[in-house]
Amino acid sequence: MTQMPITDYDRQVKNCSCSYCGNNCDDITYLLKDDKIVGVRHACRLGASKIINDEDQRLLNPMIRNKEGILKETTWENALDKIAQLLTNSVRPVLYGWGETSVExxxxxxxxxxxTGSVIDNQSTICHGATIQAFQNVGHPVMTLGAVKNRADVIIYVGTNPMDDHPRHLSRYTTFPEGFFRPNGREDRTIITIDPKYTNTAKVSDKWISYDIGEDYAFFNTLRMILAGHEITDEEIAGVNIEILYELVEIMKNAEYGALFFGLGLTQSTTKQGNVDVLIQLIEDLNKYSKWSMLPMRGFFNVNGFNMALTTETGYPYGVDYSRGYPRYMVGETTTIDLLNRREPDFFMAVAADPGVQFPGYTIKHLVDIPVVQVDTHWGPYTELADIVLPSTRVGVETKGTAYRMDSIPLYMKKVIEKPENCHSDQWILSQIYNRIEKLKQENGDN
Incomplete structure (x- = not known):
């Protein structure tokens, strides 16, 4: 990461929000010189790099792919009209992404x-969708990151590595900060990592417990059995000595306030939703002895915001299908990967997401055969597939907006600098598309 010397700035903007991950750190200070960001304070290495170096491969003008297969710059009017026409005429459109844009x-x-009767879906469909299904089935012993900072004395990470993926998670919320009831910070807390791999998070933990890959359900169900007072005669479960499991249960039972965080290492393992189901039940069992809560480690800064907004509007968290004129939700039927694998969509628009990175190869193949639109800030693999590209702005930097932190706390993200001249916010772009579609339907006599 390259930046000008920390003293070489003429203005600073405090209390900004980082738009990197689900931590949504809102204590960031931007250092500006000539109305450009030249330095960042308080951000992690990943967040700072994104904020400062985010001009690389920047999309600056709308483009349409010509008959020769080359993207050529065009006017906003032409691009927006073309998208509105394609969406109006499509039978099975899909609107995907939304993890790195605002609730607005x-x-x-x-x-x-x-x-338009589209399917609207986001990254949850390929990451924490199993988590959301489990929450719907079993419940969610929810907590806020502020409660963890001030109260938690036992913190467990399962199938996640925040030291690399959410670098400020431990330093700001869980392990190192001084809390109201944990005035000594790290000394007042016990950190446990449960993961088959020895991660950087495991290195800074008090205890690392490694179990056999794919044996998540057996591992956590055994903890429930021990907690319920059943005698386990096996010498080891999921590759872990039974004495270690008994010791873990005692630590969890005796916690004053326990907080458990889990990631895709759990949700993408063999039993998927079942792993989260049994983990929720374990937390519920522990609440007979102590106070325990849990949270999924969400990736993109507003991937949770999409789930919150869509649930508020429709009652469903992702993969919502409007093709019948009302919202429907059925995992495996109305979710993006399944739709593309069945070759159903005849139009695909990705907003603040890159399916070229996120989707399996077989799934991506269908995007070559249908009209594809990209609304994003940067050039990426998906740009190579797109027929129409619309350049957008960065929320929390060039555009204000609302985002939901991983613990479902809404945060305001302020505008700090001016956007590139020919770029527009996702909210503006989508409102323009909607207005054009509405006008086309009125002209066609559609209700």
């Missing part, structure tokens, strides 16, 4: 889905 933009996307 997401609400515009929901309006487009309603008026």
């Amino acid at each position: 933009a997401i609400k515009e996307g929901i309006k487009i889905a309603q008026i």
